[in-house]
Amino acid sequence: MKKDVEEILFTKDEIAKKVKEIGMQITKDYKDKNEILVVGVLKGANVFLGDLIREVNIPVYVDFMAVSSYGQSTESSGVVRIIKDLDTDIEGKHVIIVEDIVDTGLTLKYLTENLMSRKLESLKICALLDKPERRKCNISLDYIGFNIPDKFIVGYGIDYAERYRNLPYIAVLKEEAYQ
Ligand SMILES: O=P(O)(O)OC[C@H]1O[C@H](OP(=O)(O)OP(=O)(O)O)[C@H](O)[C@@H]1O
Numbered sequence: 001m002k003k004d005v006e007e008i009l010f011t012k013d014e015i016a017k018k019v020k021e022i023g024m025q026i027t028k029d030y031k032d033k034n035e036i037l038v039v040g041v042l043k044g045a046n047v048f049l050g051d052l053i054r055e056v057n058i059p060v061y062v063d064f065m066a067v068s069s070y071g072q073s074t075e076s077s078g079v080v081r082i083i084k085d086l087d088t089d090i091e092g093k094h095v096i097i098v099e100d101i102v103d104t105g106l107t108l109k110y111l112t113e114n115l116m117s118r119k120l121e122s123l124k125i126c127a128l129l130d131k132p133e134r135r136k137c138n139i140s141l142d143y144i145g146f147n148i149p150d151k152f153i154v155g156y157g158i159d160y161a162e163r164y165r166n167l168p169y170i171a172v173l174k175e176e177a178y179q
């Protein structure tokens, strides 16, 4: 796995520091609410969500949606498929969508429109990584960890063709690894 890595963008410690900061900010912003519901977007956001909720110091409920648009490619198919919907009714809830990466933005556009139709109390978006150069639609992010350049990255939950999710850091993949 490591031989396929061109460059480490963020180390394990840098990620942990950033996740802690985001967790503190969420705690502050929602301190007057009884609870929040965090919706993780599987599979990529799984690792980030696991670390993030342990840095939030108010009652957190967790649910997941699974969507996919990249499959075996480094380019979005443009078609977002729901593979698993939420288990719970989110009407009246304060919801935060937790994403690993925002690239074209198509996944989040689809998800926000879908969740907004369920009459929730409030909706915010938290993404660890933002690749703004590649955006194909307009979405506003409430919590962002790092801005990244227009390169295909892996690690800390994020895959290429289902591989590299278990790298503890976030890295740029060598081109030959996916050609
Ligand atoms: O902004 P976009 O261009 O839509 O890309 C971002 C989405 O793409 C990845 O998911 P993917 O479809 O690869 O599924 P996965 O999380 O199971 O890897 C990533 O985890 C985001 O959910």
Ligand code: HPA
Pocket: 070, 101, 102, 103, 104, 151, 152, 153, 154, 158, 159, 160
């Ligand atoms: O840079 C990326 N890497 C892996 N998966 C992704 N999905 C959107 N962008 C990316």
Ligand SMILES: [Mg+2]
Pocket: 044, 070, 071, 158, 159, 160, 161
């Ligand atoms: Mg993927």
